[in-house]
Amino acid sequence: xSVAQDRRQARLKRKVRVRRKVKGTGERPRLCVFRSAKHIYxxxxxxxxxxxxxxxxxxxxxxxxGGNVETAKAVGAAIAEKALGQDIKEVVFDRNGFxxxxxxxALADAAREAGLVF
Numbered sequence: 001x002s003v004a005q006d007r008r009q010a011r012l013k014r015k016v017r018v019r020r021k022v023k024g025t026g027e028r029p030r031l032c033v034f035r036s037a038k039h040i041y042x043x044x045x046x047x048x049x050x051x052x053x054x055x056x057x058x059x060x061x062x063x064x065x066g067g068n069v070e071t072a073k074a075v076g077a078a079i080a081e082k083a084l085g086q087d088i089k090e091v092v093f094d095r096n097g098f099x100x101x102x103x104x105x106a107l108a109d110a111a112r113e114a115g116l117v118f
Contacts, residue, residue, distance in 0.1 A: 015097030022094045023047050031079070031091040031111065031118065035103050038067045042079040042107060044091060054082045072103035076110030083116060090117045 024030030064071040
């Protein structure tokens with residue numbers, strides 16, 4: 001296996017471990033984050049019905065572009081604004097197996113500053 005495959009397998013193992021504990025309900029849906037090399041994505045998902053309630057990404061709807069911390073902050077603020085528009089105030093944070101630092105942490109902090117509680 002290559003280093004990239006090992007890194008991906010380790011993330012998927014962390015993802016399974018986190019998802020055992022983190023469940024989105026109607027009262028507290030799940031805020032799921034995915035980051036790639038170029039972009040960052042966030043969705044608010046209700047796991048009981050399997051529906052995505054709100055989504056935001058660096059691909060569209062955000063002024064900042066690229067895979068950097070400023071873009072992650074913009075996506076976090078955008079997801080919080082959309083969620084508050086649909087009366088979603090409390091969420092459960094799902095880091096999706098990614099380590100909680102850098103862009104993932106910046107997105108979470110921006111969402112908290114914009115009004116989401118988690």
